Amino acid sequence: MKTLDQLQFDNRFARLGDAFSTRVHPQSIEQPQLVVASRAAMALLDLDPAEAERPEFVELCSGHQLWHDAEPRAMVYSGHQFGMYNPQLGDGRGLLLGQVVNAAGEHWDLHLKGAGYTPYSRMGDGRAVLRSSIREFLASEYLAALGIPTTRALCVTASTTPVYRERPETAAMLLRLAPSHLRFGHFEFFYYTRQHDALRQLVEHTLAEHFPHCLQEAEPPVAMYREVVERTAELIAWWQAYGFCHGVMNTDNMSILGLTFDYGPYAFLDDYDAHHICNHSDHEGRYAFENQVSIAHWNLTALAQALTPLIGEQALREAFRRFLPLYRERYLALMRRRLGLRLAEETDAALVQRLLELMQNGGVDYSLFFRRLGDAPAVLALQQLREDFVDLAGFDAWGADYLARLAREGAEDQAQRRARMHAVNPRYVLRNYLAQQAIEAAEKGDYTVVRELHAVLSRPFDEQPAMQRYAERPPEWGKHLEISCSS
Numbered sequence: 083m084k085t086l087d088q089l090q091f092d093n094r095f096a097r098l099g100d101a102f103s104t105r106v107h108p109q110s111i112e113q114p115q116l117v118v119a120s121r122a123a124m125a126l127l128d129l130d131p132a133e134a135e136r137p138e139f140v141e142l143c144s145g146h147q148l149w150h151d152a153e154p155r156a157m158v159y160s161g162h163q164f165g166m167y168n169p170q171l172g173d174g175r176g177l178l179l180g181q182v183v184n185a186a187g188e189h190w191d192l193h194l195k196g197a198g199y200t201p202y203s204r205m206g207d208g209r210a211v212l213r214s215s216i217r218e219f220l221a222s223e224y225l226a227a228l229g230i231p232t233t234r235a236l237c238v239t240a241s242t243t244p245v246y247r248e249r250p251e252t253a254a255m256l257l258r259l260a261p262s263h264l265r266f267g268h269f270e271f272f273y274y275t276r277q278h279d280a281l282r283q284l285v286e287h288t289l290a291e292h293f294p295h296c297l298q299e300a301e302p303p304v305a306m307y308r309e310v311v312e313r314t315a316e317l318i319a320w321w322q323a324y325g326f327c328h329g330v331m332n333t334d335n336m337s338i339l340g341l342t343f344d345y346g347p348y349a350f351l352d353d354y355d356a357h358h359i360c361n362h363s364d365h366e367g368r369y370a371f372e373n374q375v376s377i378a379h380w381n382l383t384a385l386a387q388a389l390t391p392l393i394g395e396q397a398l399r400e401a402f403r404r405f406l407p408l409y410r411e412r413y414l415a416l417m418r419r420r421l422g423l424r425l426a427e428e429t430d431a432a433l434v435q436r437l438l439e440l441m442q443n444g445g446v447d448y449s450l451f452f453r454r455l456g457d458a459p460a461v462l463a464l465q466q467l468r469e470d471f472v473d474l475a476g477f478d479a480w481g482a483d484y485l486a487r488l489a490r491e492g493a494e495d496q497a498q499r500r501a502r503m504h505a506v507n508p509r510y511v512l513r514n515y516l517a518q519q520a521i522e523a524a525e526k527g528d529y530t531v532v533r534e535l536h537a538v539l540s541r542p543f544d545e546q547p548a549m550q551r552y553a554e555r556p557p558e559w560g561k562h563l564e565i566s567c568s569s
């Protein structure tokens with residue numbers, strides 16, 4: 083276990099030079115206070131959890147102090163936003179403080195989000211509001227607890243610094259951790275500015291630091307791109323299987339490592355709705371839940387385009403053609419697990435699809451359905467779930483097929499089935515209304531709600547009897563919250 087001053091920095095990204103990032107000093111926020119910290123994220127840096135109690139922790143995480151060996155830098159990138167190329171993006175309000183090496187030899191980027199103006203701030207104020215910082219914190223740590231690839235969040239600090247969005251708010255900072263903050267948009271920037279030498283240098287850096295196993299392949303950049311396709315397919319399979327709607331799948335929010343990246347107006351589905359649009363600025367529904375698969379595919383073609391100076395078009399095409407089959411395979415594997423199925427059968431895809439169609443029209447809570455399906459023996463569970471559906475005949479027919487399908491899996495003790503299903507179907511879900519309640523309390527200076535919610539969600543599969551209120555069906559108002567895109 084380490085203290086704050088024992089963290090070892092090895093700033094590999096800064097060493098790439100000034101073509102890739104600009105040195106910028108963080109601008110602190112006034113009267114910082116620790117809102118919430120993640121022990122699990124601290125453990126990634128081998129940090130002793132008691133370090134979060136020290137005044138230095140808040141100072142370091144709010145820009146008042148800097149680690150001695152940190153080298154704060156704003157990264158340059160561009161990207162496609164809502165399908166249109168934007169040549170001028172970059173870290174407008176976040177700074178890469180450097181890379182910390184843990185005892186296992188892993189490098190973790192420390193990124194301070196909300197750290198003030200940078201050369202890439204454009205019209206923005208360089209700040210992040212408390213509301214969105216809490217939302218990113220909760221989601222990062224919750225997705226990690228579910229097993230979904232994601233960036234991590236060490237802590238949130240609040241302040242009295244005023245910030246103006248649709249209403250006056252206050253500034254906050256989030257300390258984000260990730261093995262890398264490289265986005266598809268980084269590669270696009272060097273491609274569209276025709277800096278092909280820098281593009282090559284960036285690919286070599288990415289290979290050496292993040293895909294070293296690809297260096298053994300005949301064509302390392304092709305092997306790397308192929309793996310990005312695989313990881314992205316895996317990521318989207320998790321999102322679709324767990325009902326996670328990202329909301330802003332611009333290429334500057336797509337991680338080269340296949341991590342969930344840059345949380346904005348995201349949502350976990352309450353009632354199942356394939357057409358759900360969680361970003362209320364997304365008028366055309368480009369990033370609707372059901373479009374996430376095709377958008378990820380589109381984004382991978384945008385990345386492929388950026389790599390054409392280094393990789394032949396044929397090889398790129400072959401690699402991204404694998405996306406859909408890979409996605410379908412991974413998605414089906416996750417859905418089988420959620421349904422408690424261990425064997426794979428040809429008709430499973432149709433069984434899943436029929437269930438979703440029945441849910442779509444029924445106002446069925448997506449997460450609760452799977453949890454409750456494992457609660458009781460299947461026959462009984464189906465009877466209990468039945469009342470949530472509108473098309474009863476359709477659900478009965480589905481239930482009969484599901485039971486027949488289960489029978490082909492062979493006999494299993496109900497306690498075992500329950501344990502197996504509960505290990506993959508969360509009891510607790512990060513619903514927007516729960517985040518909203520935690521935010522409203524925090525905005526009044528009460529951080530107990532966000533801390534409790536974070537604690538509950540860090541063990542999403544475990545029964546926590548005292549925390550029953552977090553497992554309830556959402557109230558009707560809670561299903562229709564409009565989450566502002568401004569953050």
Ligand code: AMP
Nearest residue numbers: 171172173174175203206207208209344
């Ligand atoms: P996002 O919508 O958070 O993914 O950000 C898109 C781009 O806008 C990125 O280049 C951000 O750095 C930048 N940006 C977002 N919010 C701000 C802000 N408040 N101040 C400066 N830049 C921002």
Ligand code: MG
Nearest residue numbers: 334335343344
């Ligand atoms: Mg972004």
